[in-house]
Amino acid sequence: MTDAALPRPRRLSRLLRVNPIWLVLLILIGAIVALNPDFTEPQGYMNFLRRAAPLCILAAGQVFVLTSGGFDLSVGSTITLTVVGASMLLYNNEAATWWVILAMLGAGGVIGLVNGLVVALLRVPSLIATLGTMITVSGIGLMWSGGAPRGYLTDGFRAAGRFMWRDVPVIGLLPAALLVLIGGGAVLWWLMHGTNYGRLLHAVGDNPEAARLAGVPVARVRVLAFVVSSLSAVVAGILLGGFSGVSLDVGTGYELQAITAAVLGGTQLLGGRGAVGAALGGALTLTAIFTLLNFLGLPQPVREVVQGLILISAVALAVCRRDA
Amino acid sequence: MTDAPMFEMRGIAKAFPGVQALSDVSFAARSGEVHALVGENGAGKSTLMRILSGVYKPDAGGMTLDGRPFAPSHPLEARSAGIAVIWQEFSLLPDRTVAENLHLGREPVRGWRLDRRAMREGARAALAVFGEGHGIAPELPVRDLSVAQQQMVEIARALAYGARVLVMDEPTAALDEAECERLFTVVDGLRARGTAVVYITHRMGEIARLATRVTVLKDGRVSAALSHVPPAGEVIAAMVGRDLGQFFPPPAAPGEIGPPVLSVRHAGNAQLRGISFDLRAGEITGFAGIQGAGRTALAMALFGVDPFTVGEVTLSGVFARFASPREAVRAGLVLLPGHRKAQGLMLMQSVRDNGLVSPRAFAPLAGNPSRPPAVDTTGIEELFRALDLRAGDLDAPVRTLSGGNQQKVIVARWLAMTPRVLVFVEPTRGIDVNAKASIYTIMRDLARRGSAVMVVSSDLPEVMGVSDRILVMREGRLVGETARGASEAEVMALATGHAEEVAV
Numbered sequence: 136m137t138d139a140a141l142p143r144p145r146r147l148s149r150l151l152r153v154n155p156i157w158l159v160l161l162i163l164i165g166a167i168v169a170l171n172p173d174f175t176e177p178q179g180y181m182n183f184l185r186r187a188a189p190l191c192i193l194a195a196g197q198v199f200v201l202t203s204g205g206f207d208l209s210v211g212s213t214i215t216l217t218v219v220g221a222s223m224l225l226y227n228n229e230a231a232t233w234w235v236i237l238a239m240l241g242a243g244g245v246i247g248l249v250n251g252l253v254v255a256l257l258r259v260p261s262l263i264a265t266l267g268t269m270i271t272v273s274g275i276g277l278m279w280s281g282g283a284p285r286g287y288l289t290d291g292f293r294a295a296g297r298f299m300w301r302d303v304p305v306i307g308l309l310p311a312a313l314l315v316l317i318g319g320g321a322v323l324w325w326l327m328h329g330t331n332y333g334r335l336l337h338a339v340g341d342n343p344e345a346a347r348l349a350g351v352p353v354a355r356v357r358v359l360a361f362v363v364s365s366l367s368a369v370v371a372g373i374l375l376g377g378f379s380g381v382s383l384d385v386g387t388g389y390e391l392q393a394i395t396a397a398v399l400g401g402t403q404l405l406g407g408r409g410a411v412g413a414a415l416g417g418a419l420t421l422t423a424i425f426t427l428l429n430f431l432g433l434p435q436p437v438r439e440v441v442q443g444l445i446l447i448s449a450v451a452l453a454v455c456r457r458d459a
Numbered sequence: 460m461t462d463a464p465m466f467e468m469r470g471i472a473k474a475f476p477g478v479q480a481l482s483d484v485s486f487a488a489r490s491g492e493v494h495a496l497v498g499e500n501g502a503g504k505s506t507l508m509r510i511l512s513g514v515y516k517p518d519a520g521g522m523t524l525d526g527r528p529f530a531p532s533h534p535l536e537a538r539s540a541g542i543a544v545i546w547q548e549f550s551l552l553p554d555r556t557v558a559e560n561l562h563l564g565r566e567p568v569r570g571w572r573l574d575r576r577a578m579r580e581g582a583r584a585a586l587a588v589f590g591e592g593h594g595i596a597p598e599l600p601v602r603d604l605s606v607a608q609q610q611m612v613e614i615a616r617a618l619a620y621g622a623r624v625l626v627m628d629e630p631t632a633a634l635d636e637a638e639c640e641r642l643f644t645v646v647d648g649l650r651a652r653g654t655a656v657v658y659i660t661h662r663m664g665e666i667a668r669l670a671t672r673v674t675v676l677k678d679g680r681v682s683a684a685l686s687h688v689p690p691a692g693e694v695i696a697a698m699v700g701r702d703l704g705q706f707f708p709p710p711a712a713p714g715e716i717g718p719p720v721l722s723v724r725h726a727g728n729a730q731l732r733g734i735s736f737d738l739r740a741g742e743i744t745g746f747a748g749i750q751g752a753g754r755t756a757l758a759m760a761l762f763g764v765d766p767f768t769v770g771e772v773t774l775s776g777v778f779a780r781f782a783s784p785r786e787a788v789r790a791g792l793v794l795l796p797g798h799r800k801a802q803g804l805m806l807m808q809s810v811r812d813n814g815l816v817s818p819r820a821f822a823p824l825a826g827n828p829s830r831p832p833a834v835d836t837t838g839i840e841e842l843f844r845a846l847d848l849r850a851g852d853l854d855a856p857v858r859t860l861s862g863g864n865q866q867k868v869i870v871a872r873w874l875a876m877t878p879r880v881l882v883f884v885e886p887t888r889g890i891d892v893n894a895k896a897s898i899y900t901i902m903r904d905l906a907r908r909g910s911a912v913m914v915v916s917s918d919l920p921e922v923m924g925v926s927d928r929i930l931v932m933r934e935g936r937l938v939g940e941t942a943r944g945a946s947e948a949e950v951m952a953l954a955t956g957h958a959e960e961v962a963v
Contacts, residue, residue, distance in 0.1 A: 136730070159688060211600055228757045229859070282868075329828070330824065330825050330826065331819040331820075331822050331823065331825070331826045331827075331828045332824040332833060333828065334815070334816070334819055334828045335816070335820060335824070337807075337808055337812070338805045338808060338812070341805035341806065341807045341808055342801075342804065342806065344801060344802055345796075345801070345804055345805055346782055346805065346816065346820075347783075347785075348764070348784050348794065348796055348802050348803070349788075349817045349820060349872060350785045350788035350789070350817050351785075351816065351817075351820040352820065352823065352875075354578055355579075403807070407805070407807040
């Protein structure tokens with residue numbers, strides 16, 4: 136009796152439960168197309184996807200920490216460290232590309248581990264702990280580069296973010312960043328929605344005390360969430376390195392963009408609910424909003440005001456939805 | 460002492476969703492008397508005092524204060540009318556000084572500046588009611604005081620606000636013997652000043668020492684109103700004796716009880732001392748005791764939440780002094796926590812996810828969440844069905860279920876782990892009568908299938924009805940054991956430490 140819900144109403148309610156973020160994204164894309172018909176050309180939308188890819192990966196990683204009931208503010212400076220560190224290590228040596236990528240992923244893993252251990256074992260609130268790491272990591276980047284990063288990113292390293300295959304059948308163009316996005320997104324989606332880990336993460340974020348009393352290894356689950364977030368920041372950094380210059384503020388502001396994107400997708404601040412797909416939708420939406428503002432010729436400061444307002448209204452909306 | 464009551468409550472009734480907390484309760488106190496208010500947990504003592512102090516409005520009945528109608532609409536109104544309550548949780552600000560706490564909300568000022576000296580003088584005057592040698596310095600932060608001293612500051616503040624009726628809610632619960640003695644002297648002093656004291660307690664000795672009158676509440680009704688202090692046995696008899704017999708499944712037959720599964724020897728921690736007992740397969744062992752006796756602390760120690768620091772615990776002969784719930788669950792000891800929503804459930808998650816959380820917690824992190832190994836063969840749905848869980852949609856959030864069904868979800872979670880020992884803490888708190896009966900049946904079935912079951916509950920009739928054997932705790936120790944069929948009075952006497960008085 137318990138399981139015997141009829142298929143038809145269930146499908147209908149599924150349809151009604153589709154995340155409104157996709158509708159918003161559709162409307163925004165419509166607006167962009169109206170303003171700039173070129174957007175329908177492969178050059179237009181593939182460029183859009185390529186530019187959105189770093190934020191998408193970053194938001195999908197941030198969802199893990201948000202779902203666990205925390206925040207990860209250190210991802211922006213992890214991005215910067217990735218770009219600056221890679222340029223220092225590469226020093227124009229094309230052959231070093233692969234081990235530099237691995238080294239950067241390793242560094243990201245360490246940052247995530249530190250965040251996670253400080254939060255889970257020392258019980259420092261994650262907002263403070265990752266604020267500390269954010270400052271520390273950006274300090275490390277500054278010290279390492281001596282304030283003015285030397286070296287360049289090799290073409291091999293930049294390919295992930297910049298390269299596009301041309302004359303691909305059907306779609307015309309195929310940016311490498313899109314493949315990274317699809318691959319990374321799939322891994323994160325599987326981890327969140329297809330494993331025991333994802334369900335335990337939800338349990339811990341919903342009620343850590345109950346999870347502990349149910350036998351869940353709460354500390355391990357929390358630490359892993361921070362590691363996932365930091366690793367996604369490194370990937371985002373590699374993608375960003377493809378089209379930004381090497382500077383000490385590549386990653387600045389990305390932590391809040393990632394949180395905004397995740398919340399836009401309906402992730403519950405304070406934990407217990409989060410979806411990777413919705414976070415990707417949120418990141419695409421945020422990028423679409425920025426693109427639109429760009430087309431409208433609005434300057435950068437306006438963009439920041441808008442982002443702030445979006446963050447506040449998305450959270451307010453999420454609170455309303457939860458209370459309803 | 461005058462004959463007219465200082466305050467009087469008549470025919471008070473109060474209902475909360477699902478429970479009639481009070482019906483037709485009358486209660487009064489005169490100037491200069493100590494009126495003891497006793498009853499089991501949940502008998503309605505606190506509700507009655509919350510009505511007196513303006514926190515709740517009664518559904519029926521009325522009150523008078525000094526002979527005039529009194530219907531406070533807010534606690535502040537009751538306070539300014541002279542009614543003060545010292546709850547077990549104090550309302551002092553721990554980081555402010557004694558003087559500041561005593562003047563909270565009516566600080567003396569000179570011009571627009573705080574008059575520190577007047578505050579200190581005022582505090583000294585307020586504390587003078589305790590005579591010399593109370594050792595409370597006005598400039599000390601409250602945090603640095605002992606519990607007994609904080610309580611004195613609370614009392615002093617109540618008197619400084621002009622309290623003529625002082626309600627004390629189990630004031631000795633956290634005090635040692637010398638501190639109790641000092642408090643009794645304070646209460647004597649209050650009586651001499653003409654204050655009407657309402658004294659809530661579980662301890663028979665205190666009633667004999669202090670009270671001039673006794674009112675016993677049982678299930679929200681007055682079961683005895685005595686203008687003298689009777690022997691402890693009589694008070695206990697009035698407190699107990701609820702008839703719930705038909706709800707409880709029959710006890711274990713002699714052959715069903717097996718060998719000890721869990722053995723605890725000389726174990727203790729900050730709250731427990733010298734604990735030794737066995738839990739046997741096929742048997743339900745109940746733990747009784749008054750609030751703060753250590754029942755819940757014992758359950759939490761076994762489960763590794765607040766672990767034992769000394770002593771020996773073995774589960775089927777193997778070391779079992781667990782340092783975390785995870786270790787306990789892995790070894791086959793599980794616990795249903797007393798606060799279902801705070802400790803038991805992930806309220807936003809689905810019924811299914813709440814049932815599967817433990818099986819998943821012990822499966823590989825990257826494994827498939829729909830079939831963790833612990834429920835690979837049966838499936839959680841099968842366990843839900845076996846427990847007769849009533850849920851329309853297993854994918855709906857667990858918060859949409861009734862309390863009884865929520866409890867079954869937690870039981871299902873544990874059954875999936877095939878436990879050898881199940882600890883139930885307050886298993887039926889806040890669930891309706893029918894659901895209670897089905898939880899009791901589930902507990903009996905688990906025992907019958909060979910698990911050792913331990914029940915900790917502040918509901919004495921429940922412990923008595925469901926257990927095969929009852930261990931009684933007092934002040935962090937096991938003080939006695941009674942078999943099924945013992946009277947509630949016997950258990951209560953052990954729990955309150957007045958066995959000798961009822962032994963007749």
